[in-house]
Amino acid sequence: MKYYQLTVFGDPIAHSRSPQIHSAFAQQWQASMVDPQVGIHYTRTLASRGEFPELLNAFRALGGMGANVTVPLKELAWELATTRSPQAELAGAVNTLVRTEQGWHGENTDGIGLYVDLCDLHVALKDADILLVGAGGAARGVIPALLAAEPRTLVIANRTLERAKRLADVWQSERANPRQIPVSASSFSDLAQNETPWAVIINATSSGLQGERPPLPNAILQHRPFCYDMVYGAAPTPFLQWASEQQCPIADGLGMLVGQAAESFYLWTGFRPDRATVLHDLRASIRANEKDAQ
Ligand SMILES: NC(=O)c1ccc[n+]([C@@H]2O[C@H](COP(=O)([O-])OP(=O)(O)OC[C@H]3O[C@@H](n4cnc5c(N)ncnc54)[C@H](OP(=O)(O)O)[C@@H]3O)[C@@H](O)[C@H]2O)c1
Incomplete structure (x- = not known):
């Protein structure tokens, strides 16, 4: 063997x-x-x-x-x-x-992991206005896949605005962004004046791990966007709780975790695993662990 x-x-x-x-x-x-x-x-x-x-x-x-x-x-x-x-x-x-x-x-494989999960969740990215919250490694990793899905616009909002600006700058060239999809940076507070009808908001910050949510204005949820948090757990993160209270559809990042792993496994072995059963079992084991800990 x-x-x-x-x-x-x-x-x-x-x-x-x-x-x-x-x-x-x-x-x-x-x-x-x-x-x-x-x-x-x-x-x-x-x-x-x-x-x-x-x-x-x-x-x-x-x-x-x-x-x-x-x-x-x-x-x-x-x-x-x-x-x-x-x-x-x-x-x-x-x-x-x-x-x-x-x-x-x-x-x-983070980008493809997020993309396949959003597809499974029937979230349309093409021609959508996407708000990506966060400008760390996870946000960087998923931008190529988000742009490949041809959204109308992509705005990167981050607590440290400079970091969002540096990240948005990477995507201005024709080589990086051949379809020239508009990519820009924003502070959290400026989003209150931004009237874009967001279709999808992706929280790529680690705030959920600290039991917090980014201080985003309520106005961004006006059009009931699909809200996704890359952080996952037995219960919805504070970002997802907030979005859910405003009647937005929500999902956490467990499907992305399984999706990025499936792509890695394929790269190593040439075998494409079935993600759905693994995601189902993983979700059940996370919930069971949480119950045992209570
Ligand atoms: N589901 C998955 O498969 C998957 C894959 C990759 C990553 N993730 C998760 O994604 C999260 C981010 O990972 P990363 O690699 O990008 O981390 P990172 O490089 O350390 O970046 C952290 C990001 O979160 C922001 N942030 C941290 N605490 C915040 C708070 N309280 N309020 C607002 N913004 C806050 C940071 O803003 P500043 O720039 O202002 O510091 C930065 O944008 C992690 O929790 C990770 O577990 C999940």
């Missing part, structure tokens, strides 16, 4: 759901084979920025075939990748590494 040695690097990492998701994918993969001769061995690796380059080399020396990379290492993984996909190149962040003869190929 041959085993694919896979891992997820990050700090912190103990909470990562990736081993659970990829084990479920591996079971589907094996069930699809008449005579399963391959399996996966997927671990968690705690790595600070300083330790990551050495730990990645050590993982390779032990036969590592691929890795996921999470906070705070995605930008560093971009630097360490010997080749990069066009999406990863533009995003400036890598969440998936695939072993090659020369080194590591860097991909960013």
